Amino acid sequence: MQKYLATTNPDISEREKRHLEAVRGMAAECMVILKNDGVLPLRRTEKIALYGNGARHTVKGGTGSGDVNVRTTVTVEEGLEREGFQVTTKDWLDRFDKAAEAHLTAHLTALQKQAEETGTAFRMLRILTPYNPLPMIPVTQEDLEKSGTETAVYVIARNSGEGGDRRDVKGDYRLSDDEEEAVRFLAKNYRKLVVLLNVGGPIDVTLLEKTPGVHAVVLLGQLGSVTGLAAADLLKGKAVPGGRLPDTWAGEYKNYPASDVFGANDGDTNDEYYEEDIYTGYRYFDTFNKPLVYEFGYGLSYTDFEIKTLKVQREGAEIVLTVRVVNTGDTYSGREVVQVYVSSPYGRLPKPYQELRAFAKTGVLAPGEEEVLHIRLKVSSFASYDPENGCRVLETGEYLIRVGSSSRKTKVVCKALLKQDVVTEGLKNHFFPDKLEPYSTEFEKPYSYKDEEEETDTAPVIVLDPADFSARTAVYEDAPAELPDLHKDHRITMDEVVSGAYTVDELTAQLTDEELTYLTVGEAARRGAAAVVDQRGCDLPGAAGETTGLLQDSRNILKMQLPDGPAGLRLVKEYVVKPDGRYVSAVDALGSETGDSPVEGVHHYQYATAIPIASSLAASWDLDLIERCGDIVGAEMEEFGASLWLAPGMNHHRNPLCGRNFEYYSEDPLLTGKCAAADTKGVQKHPGVGTTIKHFCANNQEDNRMFVNERISERAMREIYLRGFEIAVREAQPMAVMSSYNLVNGVHTANAREILTEVLRDEWGFGGLVMTDWCTTLDISFRQTNGKDLKYDKASARACIEAGNDLIMPGGMSDVEEILASVKDGTLSRGALQKCASRVLLQVSRSHLYEGAKPYGENVPGEIVTFTVE
Ligand code: BGC
Secondary structure, eight states, rough: OOOSBBBSSOOOHHHHHHHHHHHHHHHGGEEEEEEEEEESSSSSSOOEEEEETTTOOOOOBGGGGGGGOOOOOOHHHHHHTTTEEEEOOOHHHHHHHHHHHHHHHHHHHHHHHHHHEEEEEEEEHHHHHHHOOOOOOOHHHHHHHHHHSSSSEHHHHHEBTTSSOOOOSSSTTTHHHHHHHHHHHHHHHOEEEEEEEEEOOOOHHHHHHHHTOOOEEOOOOGGGGGHHHHHHHHHHHOOOOOOOOSOOOOOGGGGGGTTTTTGGGGSSOSEEEEETTOOOOOHHHHHHOOOOOOOOOOOSSSSSSEEEEEEEEEEEEEEEEEEEEEEEOOOOBBBOEEEEEEEOSSSSOOOOSSEEEEEEOOBBBBTEEEEEEEEEEGGGGOOOETTTTTTTEOOEEEEEEEEETTTHHHHHEEEEEEEEEEEEEOOOOOOOOOSSSOOOOOOOOOOOOHHHHHHHSSOOEEEOOOGGGGEEOOOOOOOOOOOOOOOSSSSSHHHHTTTTTSSSHHHHHOOOOOHHHHHOOOOOHHHHHHHHHHTSSSSSSOOEEEEEEOOHHHHHOOOEEEOOOOSBBOOEEEEETTTTTTTEEEEOTSSSBSSOOOOSEEEOOOOOOOOOOHHHHHHHHHHHHHHHHHHHHHHHHHHTOOOBBBOOOOOOOOOTOTTGGGSOOOEEEEHHHHHHHHHHHHHHHSTOOOEEEEEEEOOOOOOOTTTOOOOOOOHHHIIITTHHHHHHHHHOOOOEEEOOEEETTTGGGGGHHIIIIIIIIIIIEEEEEEEEEEETTTTOHHHHHOOOOOSSSOOOOHHHHTTTTTTTSOOOOHHHHHHHOOOOOOOOOOOHHHHHHHHHHHHHSSTTTTTTOOOOOOOSOOOOOOOEEE
């Protein structure tokens, strides 16, 4: 009979309290002060006129699989009241509620109609159609008078999620008319106005920045269940926001690169040409000196800091910076983020103006206090990809090392001189986009600042010695050969593999084609895919999938449970176990009552902690904090019996409209990779549980996400779209990787051996398991509901196995049939099938399902690819 680990006690547990308190303690580090004329912190718990769609309908995180089903979310209104503020605009908030309800009803009615017309399940549509909340209703003179205070807090919220991109329209990327009106009205009529942005990514903040009377603007972000309490802590001055922007906030959407062609903007969601090439985010804004409102890495504190580079030293192929940070203020404590950017010489390969190469956050510095940081840079990490020669190369010339507090507030502290080209890695080209011209950087003038020239001229020179660098060369494995069965007279079980008596390969060699096939296809193939979507398909209620149970009785090969993330564990929060041992959910995937709970049965509760969304975590620039969040998730995985967490998400923020950017970290691959590595290290401290970094790769838009063909140059792939994944793999060895839905240059990533085997395994040394994203290979109904003729077909199950995509999720009978037929007709080798199955078995054998499991990191040591901070 199935074993349920959830508690039968509905009361809040000590673990829940502890984890919520821990997240609350971290939350302020994830918030970014964008503007503050001294109004913050308010210090006194005064009367607050509270407005905005995020006041009572605070967004804790986005929608879809990235949502977490929590016990409760503290709204900003509740948070303020719990912390002793008096909210004086109850009438306005009640009025907003009514309007918001009507807005939601209209949304649901439209979905219902769509469900009827297309035959798609309503629940499915609800999960996959992001709901954009009502932006605002007018604030009247009467509201103002009734509020009886001079202090207003205006919370602007946005929501998004998988299945659809955001839009450059009023009420989404832009402020709605009512919002604009409210900003002007509140700014004019209140003595103090604080605007909190309860958003997962940039919106157009031009009006907020330029309107006098908007005294403070803070990126509150979406911080999980404690969002409202965190807001109260911020206003009260109990917690000091310490975040810095992980993305450029450019004001008008058209200021972003590729804004006219991104996603549905040019009317074509079949082919996406990455014309901006390597110039995404600040690489674009700086190289071409484009207008923006808040630069990458920007964020204020309540105090001021002085950053001084005391020493720059060469140690072989590394540069060590000694940087002193002093809190020069006299009232507030705070933390500073030291950011190191490098401008590489513009040689045969064009280069961006600068690239982030290291960062470090100080501890809390009291007024007058200082901290000295030692930041160690690996010069090889500055290398560019040279598509002409299929290698990574450090081109000859001067490398300017810039140290500062944001991408636009740095000083040149040294010039590292390399007198010849140095190849750091021998690779080969894998990506050949059609119709993509190299991006022209001719006649463009980069960003500069007053003292730049003088600083550069007078900066000390360090001469690098080419002999200090050693090049590594990737070795590409041949297609796997068939494993022979060496123990024909003995039936090997998983326990014998776990005990070390036999190897995974020896067990794999004994399995029939059919058994191997089931191992490479998720359990939904046997249970029915609808069950998974309906949240009733897995032994861990709410998990998005599980591995096969086919060989449970015969060889004790147990099933791994795979719940979603990344903002915590996505589980069903309450379910009922019937007398026959089976369960039904008491609440559905969206948290509503299913209405079909059995009369008889034992209620079980799974209250996971919602941690801040990924873009808020990245805003902390605090890897230790992110590791602690991973630790929280890892502990809950142990508690509930989850093996692989379908997180962190780590796609590149190519464009602010991507509907899932909130699930991803940043527009910079180094920050992204470091965050994902920290998250993974936190999770994988726990025995036998691991992360699944996703969506590998270039899953940068949600419109037509399953069939969009991303056309990207080799260099942009290497330096931008793969780079974050590479750092996470090399540094933290996640237990698993999830391929994406999209195609890259004409091939589904799920079917691309170049990406999943040659890049991931042969070049980076990934030792874990690769799985598909959900239903990548299936002909599911929402494919047909897209409304247009799709240019590209779905991925194939056979090609997944050939590519080294070990596990097809959640699994369908058509996958099983296709693989078996291919082995039979010789279009798929038994060796390739064995290889995938053995990689699934390897992770099963290392999982917590068996006694004596170790933290995964102890099995597979990582390798640091870039900087370290002492
Ligand atoms: C999402 C994945 C998720 C999976 C399982 C897919 O729709 O793209 O991120 O892990 O569903 O829920």
